[in-house]
Amino acid sequence: MEPLHVVVCPDSFKGSLSAAEVASAIADGVLDAAPDAVVIRLPMADGGEGTLDALLEVWGAEALVTATVDAIGRPAPARWAVSPDGRTAVVELAEASGLPGVSDAPLQPLHASTRGTGDVAQAALDAGVDEILLCLGGSASTDGGSGILTGLGARLLDAEGRQVPDGGEGLASVASLDLSGLHPRAREVRWRLAVDVTNPLVGEHGAAQVFGPQKGARDGAVEFLDDALRHWSEVLERETGVAVAELPGTGAAGGVPAGLIAVLGAENTPGAVLVAEAVGLPAALASADLVITGEGSFDSQSVNGKVADGVARLAAASPARPPVVVVAGQVLLPEAQARAAGIAAAFSIAPGPVELDDLIARTAPRLRDLAAAVTSLIGAARR
Structure with missing residues (x-):
């Protein structure tokens, strides 16, 4: 036998x-x-926290480290990885923009952002990869992915042409997107987003209403963030032609998929399937x-x-x-x-x-x- x-x-x-x-x-x-x-x-993971470690174990690889900022803007290191063939980068949002990294400070639901994850993604693009697997989970922010886009060189401008502040609060005053400074490879690579929820960006089941309280948003802040995300979706649709407000899964990680699907053509993928394929x-x-x-x-x-x-x-x-x-x-x-x-x-x-x-x-x-x-x-x- x-x-x-x-x-x-x-x-x-x-x-x-x-x-x-x-x-x-x-x-x-x-x-x-x-x-x-x-x-x-x-070893497996569902695309959230722990995915990076699971892939490092299977690949027998060492983590790379990029100096960036945490969700509230403080200097912080963030790990990421490249597959053995050099073609795929794995970026875990929780590394730079997660709740664990800001557990020592009061939660800032209106100002926390994903800009640090954008810095890590930029490092991955500089490394020459063809694909970025962005693992969503443990997010500390509700910024619709705007921080990642900012980290990649995009500018969110208000009606006066001034760059808006990072975080969900800034989304309320965005009037236009300036993508002229976007990393030259940002739209050339394949972006796959590991998600394990089907929530839309806005509304009763959206990012702010369902997940905002976990990040410190209360009552008026939840409503404000929901309105800000809806406004952000309208700007994205006007600038890119992509409607994301009701798209399943765009409510993950504070709405990160919304900005990345509209601007970068990212794809939502069930996290467990993404990891299974990668290993x-x-x-x-x-x-x-x-x-x-x-x-x-x-x-x-x-x-x-x-x-x-x-x-x-x-x-x-x-x-x-x-x-x-x-x-x-x-x-x-x-x-x-x-x-x-x-x-x-x-x-x-x-x-x-x-x-x-x-x-x-x-x-x-x-x-x-x-x-x-x-x-x-x-x-x-x-x-």
Whole structure:
């Protein structure tokens, strides 16, 4: 009998283990049960925070660092990466423009911006890449992507021809766009935006109404930002001919996709699918007998654009059609819904009622034990 081919492609267990550490623990469990198994480890992410680290791990690459500014304009470093073939840059918005970087200061929902991420993107363009994968998630701002465009050389002008301030507040007074100083390669490369939401830019389900409060916006500020984003969308449509206000996904990360789709022709891509393609998951699945993925909590969101959902979809489309098993800290999704989403089975690492601190402390060994049990079961079925 041929050795068991297993693809291990988990997300991180937030607050416990990185995706790479989870993959290592699962792989160890597989080899405990089947020492001759061929195990391919592909740490995953859903396109938000942690995506850069997952890709660095798979590529065996070192992060590059650019000196830039954080979401409130203070000097800060930001990491990014280039694929081994030199063609693709990975920029994680949270590195320069994320909430973690400004957690030591009062939130500034009207003034926070993504300009720092624009600086990183400019460095990537200078490096000669053909494609930029921009991972959205953890954003501290609601600026409609205007900061990134500014970092790339665009100018947002008011009715008097003066450049407006950074942040969502400045959007309310934008009258025109000056793209004459835009980086010469900004419109030549392919931009793919990793998103895991379908919210539009404005309205009840838009960037300001849904995500603004997470960034410190309250009552009047939420309404102001929603109006400012609507005005920004009108300027973008007038200047570029692209309507973005109601476009699904443009509400992600404070509306970043809106500005980049209109000006740069960017494409929204489900984050898990984008990462899967970048790490080579479709090719790995072609010869797999078993796929083990996982995340901290397996629930209804897991089968709606998260890693488990992306893995299941790709496995179903693979010639091998391998079974997909989820291992998680907790399993909250009913079995029928999991099966409908293409998940063969889902198991919790909790042995029963257990304190959260204990579960977190013993995540790795419990993952290893559970992976060994799953592998033994699959091995027995093959025999």
